[in-house]
Amino acid sequence: MVEYKRPLQIREVPIPEPHGEAVLVKIGGSGLCHSDLHLMSGERPKPLPLPFTLGHENAGWVAAVGDSVQSVKVGDAVAVYGGWSTHPDRFTWLGMEQLTDVQSWVGIGTTGGYADYLLVPSYRYLLPLNGLDPVEAAPLTDAGLTPYRAIKKILPHLYPGATIVLIGAGGLGQFGVQYAKALAPACQIIVLDINEEKLAMARTVGADVVLNGSRDDVIDQVKRLTEGEGAQGIVDFVGSDATMAQAAALAGRRAKVVLAACVRSRSAMPSLRM
Structure with missing residues (x-):
């Protein structure tokens, strides 16, 4: 998204590299949510830094992992939980990351999955697909939850x-x-x-x-x-x-x-x- 109330554009950007607990996911499916239309219309209380990549319903395959990741490996099919926290607060400590500052959420406050690759800050936000197609699984991370x-x-x-x-x-x-x-x-x-x-x-x-x-x-x-x-x-x-x-x-x-x-x-x- 390069401008509010305008069609999305395709841009070439560098592929991010995962470090520590971070995981790079190759996107297999990313859902279009009704809230994305609100974001594109500029209805978010705090303006997004443009250009911005939307997409908070994501699933795909692990493409690369940081050096502290042990629970997933390259090639694993995963769904990405979107209500993550990029900084510790009282909700993070209670295991309620979905209530943390919205600025942290994927595709709403941080770079989303309308892309070939998505950098997830921690492997803890990934769930195994257990045979589900990423295209079918992606909407479950929001429309299902x-x-x-x-x-x-x-x-x-x-x-x-x-x-x-x-x-x-x-x-x-x-x-x-x-x-x-x-x-x-x-x-x-x-x-x-x-x-x-x-x-x-x-x-x-x-x-x-x-x-x-x-x-x-x-x-x-x-x-x-x-x-x-x-x-x-x-x-x-x-x-x-x-x-x-x-x-x-x-x-x-x-x-x-x-x-x-x-x-x-x-x-x-x-x-x-x-």
């Missing part, structure tokens, strides 16, 4: 027979259905979206009920399906004013609502409806 964490957040509020509502059946939502089915098999899974094709796909991957979220009676439909109780776990993968209002209206007593989307700064959730 985001809904997984969202579903984990609602688990303490669930019980056998409880209802989970997932709003949005795009890429994250489809992962969310599968995680919910695996982690809460005794719960009813309802998916809302305005795209019938996405709803049909959600049913094939495990949704019990799919509903068109644009219908005026969608709240009443969910209430009927839950015998008036509402949902105990709700994940909004869209983040619009309309979907957040739906999430609030569908929340039952002691429900957990998780927002797992990039939202506009003025979006708001009507708490009085919860």
